[in-house]
Amino acid sequence: MKNYDAIIIGFGKAGKTLAADLANHGNKVALIEQSKYMYGGTCINVGCLPTKSLVNSSKISQYKQFKTFEQKSQFYKEAIADKNKLTANLRTKNFDKLNDHPNVVIYTGKASFVSSYEVKVEMEQETIHLFGTQIFINTGSKAIIPDIEGIHDNKRVYLSDSLLDVTKLPARLSIIGGGYIGLEFASIYANFGSKVTVFQDTANFLPREDDELAAEVKQVMMEQGIVFKLGVITTSLSDNGTEAILHYKDAQSGENMQYPADAILLATGRKPNTEELNLAAARIVTTPKGAVKVDELLRTNIPNIWAMGDVVGGLQFTYVSLDDYRIVREQLLGNGERSTDKRNIPYSVFIDPAFSRVGLSEKEAKEQGFDVKVAKLSVAAIPKAQVIQEPKGMLKAVIDGKTDQILGVTLFCPESYEMINIVKIAMDAGLPYTFLKNQIFTHPTFSEALNDLFGAIQ
Ligand SMILES: Cc1cc2nc3c(=O)[nH]c(=O)nc-3n(C[C@H](O)[C@H](O)[C@H](O)COP(=O)(O)OP(=O)(O)OC[C@H]3O[C@@H](n4cnc5c(N)ncnc54)[C@H](O)[C@@H]3O)c2cc1C
Numbered sequence: 016m017k018n019y020d021a022i023i024i025g026f027g028k029a030g031k032t033l034a035a036d037l038a039n040h041g042n043k044v045a046l047i048e049q050s051k052y053m054y055g056g057t058c059i060n061v062g063c064l065p066t067k068s069l070v071n072s073s074k075i076s077q078y079k080q081f082k083t084f085e086q087k088s089q090f091y092k093e094a095i096a097d098k099n100k101l102t103a104n105l106r107t108k109n110f111d112k113l114n115d116h117p118n119v120v121i122y123t124g125k126a127s128f129v130s131s132y133e134v135k136v137e138m139e140q141e142t143i144h145l146f147g148t149q150i151f152i153n154t155g156s157k158a159i160i161p162d163i164e165g166i167h168d169n170k171r172v173y174l175s176d177s178l179l180d181v182t183k184l185p186a187r188l189s190i191i192g193g194g195y196i197g198l199e200f201a202s203i204y205a206n207f208g209s210k211v212t213v214f215q216d217t218a219n220f221l222p223r224e225d226d227e228l229a230a231e232v233k234q235v236m237m238e239q240g241i242v243f244k245l246g247v248i249t250t251s252l253s254d255n256g257t258e259a260i261l262h263y264k265d266a267q268s269g270e271n272m273q274y275p276a277d278a279i280l281l282a283t284g285r286k287p288n289t290e291e292l293n294l295a296a297a298r299i300v301t302t303p304k305g306a307v308k309v310d311e312l313l314r315t316n317i318p319n320i321w322a323m324g325d326v327v328g329g330l331q332f333t334y335v336s337l338d339d340y341r342i343v344r345e346q347l348l349g350n351g352e353r354s355t356d357k358r359n360i361p362y363s364v365f366i367d368p369a370f371s372r373v374g375l376s377e378k379e380a381k382e383q384g385f386d387v388k389v390a391k392l393s394v395a396a397i398p399k400a401q402v403i404q405e406p407k408g409m410l411k412a413v414i415d416g417k418t419d420q421i422l423g424v425t426l427f428c429p430e431s432y433e434m435i436n437i438v439k440i441a442m443d444a445g446l447p448y449t450f451l452k453n454q455i456f457t458h459p460t461f462s463e464a465l466n467d468l469f470g471a472i473q
């Protein structure tokens with residue numbers, strides 16, 4: 016059996032960053048990744064970066080104003096090739112960076128626990144056992160497959176990763192699930208030229224978001240040509256040889272209907288990747304949803320084992336996984352003061368325009384008893400929006416009426432994914448909203464709209 020100071024299971028954001036750091040500090044590190052197509056993890060291979068490459072290409076496709084579906088389809092095919100080139104480069108870079116490190120050994124195989132210090136790795140040619148003084152779980156998450164008749168073995172049904180490999184643009188794409196993945200793919204494929212329909216189980220659109228902003232997003236996406244079927248239950252999926260058929264029922268009226276498509280994307284959420292880890296062998300406790308249970312320092316119930324990233328069942332973002340690495344790193348190599356307590360986590364959904372939020376919505380702030388002041392700004396009022404001819408969307412800020420602190424901001428406008436980080440920093444620094452209201456920003460930019468948004472607070 017081979018001995019290591021640290022075994023890291025999963026080549027995700029936290030795992031690879033920790034592997035390099037521990038190795039740089041003289042530790043012998045084993046990094047285990049189950050697939051040679053996943054070096055670097057979800058983000059660079061099948062998540063954030065490939066999808067954002069397609070967000071960019073689909074926008075270019077729009078600008079090109081192709082006349083025929085064949086032209087759109089050809090452009091899409093090239094975009095998929097560009098995306099594949101990008102991910103292949105990133106994968107190689109990620110692999111080489113750690114593989115070239117004298118203190119790191121990468122094992123390509125499926126890991127599972129034998130005990131709290133021993134891990135089995137099932138590789139292509141052999142199965143080996145590793146001993147680790149410390150073990151870190153970073154196995155990410157995987158798509159939830161809903162229990163719908165006909166969902167398995169249907170060649171026109173895809174998950175987000177398998178759809179990213181399809182080189183033929185589907186003329187009609189149906190998406191089950193109107194969350195982050197559902198909406199990003201809807202926007203991407205609509206911009207490429209597919210006829211997109213989203214089937215969402217809840218009657219509310221974006222139920223976790225501010226009602227006004229959710230309505231604005233829906234309106235803009237509908238103007239993009241996307242059809243929404245809300246409050247519907249998908250009862251079964253079938254394939255008549257030339258197309259897929261989605262059979263669904265209106266939850267309220269009970270009326271049964273069917274809808275044809277060339278491809279169906281399942282985007283109904285993701286769950287922690289723990290099923291194959293044999294956590295019981297190490298006596299690691301999980302949550303009722305199957306996540307590895309951790310405390311605010313990301314420690315499991317077993318003293319030498321930590322877990323980071325999607326596998327702990329929190330918010331599923333690459334930058335959360337990165338911050339999880341920082342928390343663990345601080346315990347091992349720093350002063351141990353960093354924790355998951357009071358993390359203020361912003362997010363962006365890369366639809367067109369992007370939707371970004373940090374902090375509380377108006378409804379949440381009121382529910383928490385704040386005496387709120389609210390300001391809104393139409394994107395059409397922003398000079399830069401007129402310059403680039405993209406005047407759709409809305410900005411909204413929620414302020415604590417007693418202290419002038421920013422409680423939350425939602426931005427639905429181009430470049431909101433950059434602006435939201437400015438607001439997050441102001442919030443973390445405890446700055447009053449007047450700081451952004453009176454801040455000098457360059458012109459013409461979307462950031463300067465923060466002057467006007469906060470200036471509208473009465
Ligand atoms: C389509 C899509 C788009 C997304 N877009 C964004 C975005 O724009 N911005 C953002 O911040 N987040 C985005 N996310 C979420 C983000 O990708 C994840 O939150 C993040 O990648 C999780 O990283 P992680 O460190 O937890 O693990 P991962 O990067 O998921 O890595 C886990 C690794 O563990 C491996 N593994 C699993 N089980 C085993 C085992 N038993 N043995 C060995 N290896 C194993 C897996 O193969 C995988 O490579 C997106 C996700 C998806 C699916």
Ligand SMILES: NC(=O)c1ccc[n+]([C@@H]2O[C@H](COP(=O)([O-])OP(=O)(O)OC[C@H]3O[C@@H](n4cnc5c(N)ncnc54)[C@H](O)[C@@H]3O)[C@@H](O)[C@H]2O)c1
Binds near residue numbers: 192248
């Ligand atoms: N830009 C980003 O940061 C980004 C982009 C994509 C994904 N992600 C991450 O990936 C995670 C997973 O994304 P996701 O969209 O799969 O999950 P999600 O939880 O965001 O959305 C799933 C949606 O599917 C709906 N749903 C569930 N079962 C259904 C059914 N049977 N029929 C119809 N609708 C159903 C849910 O009501 C929900 O709206 C996100 O939570 C996010 O953290 C992030």
